[in-house]
Amino acid sequence: xxxxxxxxxxxxxxxxxxxxxxxxxxxxxxxxxxxxxxxxxxxxxxxxxxxxxxxxxxxxxxxxxxxxxxxxxxxxxxxxxxxxxxxxxxxxxxxxxxxxxxxxxxxxxxxxxxxxxxxxxxxxxxxxxxxxxxxxxxxxxxxxxxxxxxxxxxxxxxxxxxxxxxxxxxxxxxxxxxxxxxxxxxxxxxxxxxxxxxxxxxxxxxxxxxxxxxxxxxxxxxxxxxxxxxxxxxxxxxxxxxxxxxxxxxxxxxxxxxxxxxxxxxxxxxxxxxxxxxxxxxxxxxxxxxxxxxxxxxxxxxxxxxxxxxxxxxxxxxxxxxxxxxxxxxxxxxxxxxxxxxxxxxxxxxxxxxxxxxxxxxxxxxxxxxxxxxxxxxxxxxxxxxxxxxxxxxxxxxxxxxxxxxxxxxxxxxxxxxxxxxxxxxxxxxxxxxxxxxxxxxxxxxxxxxxxxxxxxxxxxxxxxxxxxxxxxxxxxxxxxxxxxxxxxxxxxxxxxxxxxxxxxxxxxxxxxxxx
RNA sequence: GGCCCCGUCGUCUAGUGGCCUAGGACACGGCCCUUUCAAGGCCGCGACACGGGUUCGAAUCCCGUCGGGGUCACCA
Numbered sequence: 001x002x003x004x005x006x007x008x009x010x011x012x013x014x015x016x017x018x019x020x021x022x023x024x025x026x027x028x029x030x031x032x033x034x035x036x037x038x039x040x041x042x043x044x045x046x047x048x049x050x051x052x053x054x055x056x057x058x059x060x061x062x063x064x065x066x067x068x069x070x071x072x073x074x075x076x077x078x079x080x081x082x083x084x085x086x087x088x089x090x091x092x093x094x095x096x097x098x099x100x101x102x103x104x105x106x107x108x109x110x111x112x113x114x115x116x117x118x119x120x121x122x123x124x125x126x127x128x129x130x131x132x133x134x135x136x137x138x139x140x141x142x143x144x145x146x147x148x149x150x151x152x153x154x155x156x157x158x159x160x161x162x163x164x165x166x167x168x169x170x171x172x173x174x175x176x177x178x179x180x181x182x183x184x185x186x187x188x189x190x191x192x193x194x195x196x197x198x199x200x201x202x203x204x205x206x207x208x209x210x211x212x213x214x215x216x217x218x219x220x221x222x223x224x225x226x227x228x229x230x231x232x233x234x235x236x237x238x239x240x241x242x243x244x245x246x247x248x249x250x251x252x253x254x255x256x257x258x259x260x261x262x263x264x265x266x267x268x269x270x271x272x273x274x275x276x277x278x279x280x281x282x283x284x285x286x287x288x289x290x291x292x293x294x295x296x297x298x299x300x301x302x303x304x305x306x307x308x309x310x311x312x313x314x315x316x317x318x319x320x321x322x323x324x325x326x327x328x329x330x331x332x333x334x335x336x337x338x339x340x341x342x343x344x345x346x347x348x349x350x351x352x353x354x355x356x357x358x359x360x361x362x363x364x365x366x367x368x369x370x371x372x373x374x375x376x377x378x379x380x381x382x383x384x385x386x387x388x389x390x391x392x393x394x395x396x397x398x399x400x401x402x403x404x405x406x407x408x409x410x411x412x413x414x415x416x417x418x419x420x421x422x423x424x425x426x427x428x429x430x431x432x433x434x435x436x437x438x439x440x441x442x443x444x445x446x447x448x449x450x451x452x453x454x455x456x457x458x459x460x461x462x463x464x465x466x467x468x469x470x471x472x473x474x475x476x477x478x479x480x481x482x483x484x485x486x487x488x489x490x491x492x493x494x495x496x497x498x499x500x501x502x503x504x505x506x507x508x509x510x511x512x513x514x515x516x
Numbered sequence: 517g518g519c520c521c522c523g524u525c526g527u528c529u530a531g532u533g534g535c536c537u538a539g540g541a542c543a544c545g546g547c548c549c550u551u552u553c554a555a556g557g558c559c560g561c562g563a564c565a566c567g568g569g570u571u572c573g574a575a576u577c578c579c580g581u582c583g584g585g586g587u588c589a590c591c592a
Binding site for chain 1 (some may be wrong): 517518519520521522523526527528529530531536539540541542543551552553554555584585586587588589591592
């Protein structure tokens, strides 16, 4: 039997990092065993704009390279892959359960239910529905309907015995049936609920391994009850611990971004991304553009493989030392048995370290290919050749593709370079000796041929020796004058990239600016 | 609160009775290098939740305690 796994997002409008990890484990498991990975959509018929809310999720998976064999947009032989298109199928399943006496119409009103629950709570007794408005015969139904009541359909759960199943991550599980409620599987309006739909879908799609987040552990017994009632074979289960917040064991939530921003590591990654987004003119808000949402990383220029590699190690490990994996190695090495049982905290600074590593390893041509579009998006008429020079000079300072924007000034018009005023003050305005040297040195630029880093370095050193001064006296002034900034990569590389004419012009502009 | 799950450095983890005076990685601190920044080199800080057993020997097995979390919908 070929392995079939699935991930079933509901269309929420964004792809959450925790969801990606669960999907990744499913994908990896399927790929490892030569099986199929299915992307099914858990929408409900009430939701609107499903297509719109789904688009970022699908594009996120595509960007990450997590591809699916069947499901949304690609179709397949076991569709439909959207819950909203399967109402009749679910209702049919509900009917079967009723016929077998495993489910019943229930005419209780929400108020009556609430009252029962509250009184149970008051008496400190664990709540179990009284089945007071249960209707298994046509006569009962007619009687309740005459009262004007509407019915839901509930599971008639066993009230004795134990449900046992094996979990690939947790081991042998045992849940007492009494602890299970008579869960509603069909609403009063006829639509069906998650637990029912889920089991039917998994069967229809021939899912062999249900790999999902641990919050579904408590759904498992009732789903087994449904599956057995319907005569379906049981899938194998693996409940993955959830991804926790940075520095805590609470479940990571996109609704608590403001709180995470108090975490220094999270804040650093967030602000770095926001800065890039600002340069690109993206309209962003903390709610939708932050390091919990995959789109953030894509927009800022992270490497999808770095994200995947990080997520792989969040709750899973191969051994005590292997950290970096290619796609093939991941697929080959992955196993459910080595997934940890305890939740793992999301650590943005570790993700950053993976990004750093993979970015360093990226061939120059690939870096250019990734960085160039960022220059264009920011409105600079950058050419690949010059961007390549910049990337070569910047080296590992470029951590994400969007960092190329730190060097956008190389494309600024020489007469309109923006200066870091603080650096300008310190290195030029308040440094008359540096200004004198800079003025004198400017005239030497004309004679430098070729105008490359090596010649420039020699030129500056000769000049300093001739003047009997120190390197520091001119170097900082030169950097600020030509690049506008106090920091950057090697000074001589920077000068070479700006070019002879550019350097002369920029120095002139800077000198003229000093008096102002 | 009921039910369930989990518990090794700040974080991710290795560890399945002796290889552990607990290893690696990230982060952090210090020093060196240095024209700035980044990088690099070296050094360092830092954990078996606690208490009882079992055993010659326990991070590893058992019991209890404590702590953290998940879940208890006509959500998924």
